[in-house]
Structure formats: C-alpha cells, structure tokens
Amino acid sequence: MKSLKYKKIEIPFKHQNADVSALELLSAKYPKEEIFFEVSKNTILTYLRQLDLQIFRQDIEKYISDKNGSAHLFTYLLDILEAIESIKSYGLKSGKRVYVEYNEERKVKNREQKEQKRQTYFYALQHPFSKQNQDLPADFENQIICGDSQEILQKLPNNCIDLIFTSPPYNFGLEYAQNQDDHLWQKYFEKLFAIFDECIRVLKFGGRIIVNIQPLFSDYIPTHHIISKYFMDKKLIWKGEILWEKNNYNCKYTAWGSWKSPSNPYLKYTWEFLEIFAKGTLKKEGRIENADISGDDFKKWVYAKWSIAPERKMKEYEHPAMFPEELAYRVLKLFSFQNDIVLDPFNGVGTTTAVAKMLNRRFVGIDISEKYCQMARKRIDSNLF
Incomplete structure (x- = not known):
C-alpha cells in the first residue's frame, strides 16, 4: 500500500x-x-x-x-x-x-519537451532586437521634458530604457491641458503606435513595457486587445495582464443598450487593465542586491488582480485621469530594480516619475503639456508623492 x-x-x-x-x-x-x-x-x-x-x-x-x-x-x-x-x-x-x-x-509530464513542441511565444521568436544595451545620455537622466513624445524619443539611443510604465490618453473626450482627447480612432492609434514604435526601440533587451489602459466600451473599441496585438506583431513577448480593480461600484446604470432585455445589454466594468510585454527575453538582468521587493509583497502582487482605489487628488492637480501612486509603486517594485531607468512617455503630472525617484530609480518623463510638466517637476523637487 x-x-x-x-x-x-x-x-x-x-x-x-x-x-x-x-x-x-x-x-x-x-x-x-x-x-x-x-x-x-x-x-x-x-x-x-x-x-x-x-x-x-x-x-x-x-x-x-x-x-x-x-x-x-x-x-x-x-x-x-x-x-x-x-x-x-x-x-x-x-x-x-x-x-x-x-x-x-x-502536473504536466515532460513539460519542457511539450513546451518546445508547441513553441512558447511563437509570435516573437524571430525578433530583430539587438542584445547590446546602451547608456542613457546624461542630459536626459532624471528629467521632465515638455514636447511631443515621438519627437523627443527619437533623440534617445537604442536599448537605453529598463522599464516603460505609462497610461496614454484613452480617447474618451476628457479635458486635458493643451490636448484633445476625442480623435478619430484611426488617427488616435496611428499616433499612439508611432510613439510606441520609439518606445520599443529605446527599450533595453529584456526590458518591459507596461501600459495601463481602459477600453471605451460605449464605442466598442477593445483598446487593450488592439494595443496587445500591436506589440505582439512587433515581436514583443506578452508577459501577462493585471486587472486593476478600482472597486468603483457607484458607476451609474444608463439607458444605453437594452433594459431588462437580451436585445442589447450594456456591460459595466469596475476595473482597468495593465498589459505587460518584454523585449527579446522574459528574463531581465539585474543585481539581486538591487531588488527591493519583500517576500510578502511579491507573493501578494504576482496574484494578477490588484485592488487599489482610484486617485483622489485629480482636482488638486487639475488632471482628469491620474492613476494612484500605489499602482506605480507596485509596478516599479515588481518589474524593475533600483537604479533602473524608468520612462513614462505620457507622464502627465508625474506620478510615475515621482514614485521612481522615491524608489531610487532613475527616470525620464515626457508630456506635451507644459502645465503638467511644471507640476511633475514640482512633485519631484518637493517630494510630494
């Protein structure tokens, strides 16, 4: 027995x-x-x-x-x-x-052999990426830069950024400073992907791109799927997806779709998405002494549903769509090492860059609004995270 x-x-x-x-x-x-x-x-x-x-x-x-x-x-x-x-x-x-x-x-028997047979992340196997990483020029380090991200990023060398964490405008029609948010979808994605092309180029081999995005459900545009397909077509590896549960159960019922009828019910959501991609390899190089995440936090955060309340300071910063510091805190701790270079090409009022400084990461923040850039610099200078 x-x-x-x-x-x-x-x-x-x-x-x-x-x-x-x-x-x-x-x-x-x-x-x-x-x-x-x-x-x-x-x-x-x-x-x-x-x-x-x-x-x-x-x-x-x-x-x-x-x-x-x-x-x-x-x-x-x-x-x-x-x-x-x-x-x-x-x-x-x-x-x-x-x-x-x-x-x-x-348990899967002979797991490695079966993975080889299936071809893990087959869509990214024949990538064109160089393994040769470069240093970020000193005059860009720890800077908040006002301008068009596509144009600014063209000034950076290949493979010089460790982590890109950003939340681009969602094209919902919100009122941003000096920037429209109601473009034709085709124009919106053309510009977004032109910026993402530069992001991929400047990202180091083994670096990560993490995009916080929410689809516009009323337009039936699955933005997170469209962005994911774009990165996969560009030979990046889809590393995963995190659900940011905002617990916003006060969202109102509307007359859109149908009421008490299966003819066209309108679905409601209380979460957003973080789409995560890696360039060239899933393993990011770094010194173990520069990993600053605790064991308890690691165990909690690899569970890919994060319950974090929305940002409450948007009126204070006059920005309509900020994500909270806690979201950036977890992303930077889980996906980067201390002294890594963190880029946000849609930096807004500077949550990513402020948290990067607080966590001993170097940073580059770019935004088209001078007003927002001034606020981001103030947060850096005054340590108001």
Whole structure:
C-alpha cells in the first residue's frame, strides 16, 4: 500500500492541565486518511490530508460550548483550527479541502519537451532586437521634458530604457491641458503606435513595457486587445495582464443598450487593465542586491488582480485621469530594480516619475503639456508623492 503523505502542524500547549480527550473524539469521528493527532508532553502534532473545514469547525465549537466553565482547557482546539484555516494553498474535492498532493493530477509530464513542441511565444521568436544595451545620455537622466513624445524619443539611443510604465490618453473626450482627447480612432492609434514604435526601440533587451489602459466600451473599441496585438506583431513577448480593480461600484446604470432585455445589454466594468510585454527575453538582468521587493509583497502582487482605489487628488492637480501612486509603486517594485531607468512617455503630472525617484530609480518623463510638466517637476523637487 502506498504510504500516505500528510501536512504536519505543531501546536504547543497553553495550559499544563489541558484535557486532550477531545482529540480522541475527533479521531474517532474522522478517518485517519483525513486527519489524526499525536500528543507529547508539551506539543500536539496534527497530521492533515483533507478536511471538510466547515464541519470540523462546527465540531470544535460545539465541543467547547458543551464544556462551559472548563472551556479554557480546550483552547488548543481553537489553535488547531486557526492553524488549519491559515493554510491558503489547497485543492477542493467533494466539498473538502485537500492539503497534500492536490495538484498532482494537474502536473504536466515532460513539460519542457511539450513546451518546445508547441513553441512558447511563437509570435516573437524571430525578433530583430539587438542584445547590446546602451547608456542613457546624461542630459536626459532624471528629467521632465515638455514636447511631443515621438519627437523627443527619437533623440534617445537604442536599448537605453529598463522599464516603460505609462497610461496614454484613452480617447474618451476628457479635458486635458493643451490636448484633445476625442480623435478619430484611426488617427488616435496611428499616433499612439508611432510613439510606441520609439518606445520599443529605446527599450533595453529584456526590458518591459507596461501600459495601463481602459477600453471605451460605449464605442466598442477593445483598446487593450488592439494595443496587445500591436506589440505582439512587433515581436514583443506578452508577459501577462493585471486587472486593476478600482472597486468603483457607484458607476451609474444608463439607458444605453437594452433594459431588462437580451436585445442589447450594456456591460459595466469596475476595473482597468495593465498589459505587460518584454523585449527579446522574459528574463531581465539585474543585481539581486538591487531588488527591493519583500517576500510578502511579491507573493501578494504576482496574484494578477490588484485592488487599489482610484486617485483622489485629480482636482488638486487639475488632471482628469491620474492613476494612484500605489499602482506605480507596485509596478516599479515588481518589474524593475533600483537604479533602473524608468520612462513614462505620457507622464502627465508625474506620478510615475515621482514614485521612481522615491524608489531610487532613475527616470525620464515626457508630456506635451507644459502645465503638467511644471507640476511633475514640482512633485519631484518637493517630494510630494
């Protein structure tokens, strides 16, 4: 018979006179193939394979409740329950949480050979990118530059930027300083892609481009898909997509589409997208001592749905579409090293560049509005992030 594997949990006694008779009752109710206990002088070892946690919790709560005045002698049961509830990695089978071997059925045999057969990111294999990275000219470093991004970026050498994080105008018709936001879609994408062409050129081999974008659902323009296809056609590797959940549940119902009818329902969204691409390779070179993300943050942020409230200071900065500092903070920590060069070609009032300075990254911010550039410089100079 195959030897069973268990997840072992060690719980110390809190009371010397603790009554462990409850463990005998639990052991009698639950089969050894699910859970069992071993008791030593100062420790209880729980061996766990699978469990209906709701029923287990009810059994413990009932047992403690029945003991009334002596319930304090059974607090170790709550410690066991708390330890089991804190386990976040498990599978589900027939209503039970499975704590060991739950992902074995999903493992792919001969994974590497099958990936080679399928051709991982086949669309980007024959890319034209040079592996030779260059330094950013000193007169561009840590600068906020006013002008047309396409023209400014043409002055930079190839392969000199580590990370591009930006949120271009969405073409929603918002009121930006010195800039229209209601172009014909074809003209909008022509200009946007001309700027992105320069972004790809100046990005280092192994660098990342991350674009925060929201489709205009009322025009039925899937901007995030169109942008993603553009980058893939340019031989960049699609690294992933993050949903920025804004929790904006106050968005109003409208008369668009149909009401209480399947003829043309209008869908509502509370999130935006971050589309992530890599140039040439998925691995970015950098010194491990320059990685400044904590283990806890890494585990939280690689879960690709970020719940972050929208920016609340837009009136203060007179900008209609800022993203919050926390969004830039996570992007820069997760996808760049300290001392990397961060570019935002639609820098606005400078959230990306301000956070870059705060996190010890070098930066280049470009925006067509002198008013916004002045605000971005003020944020840099005064450390108002």
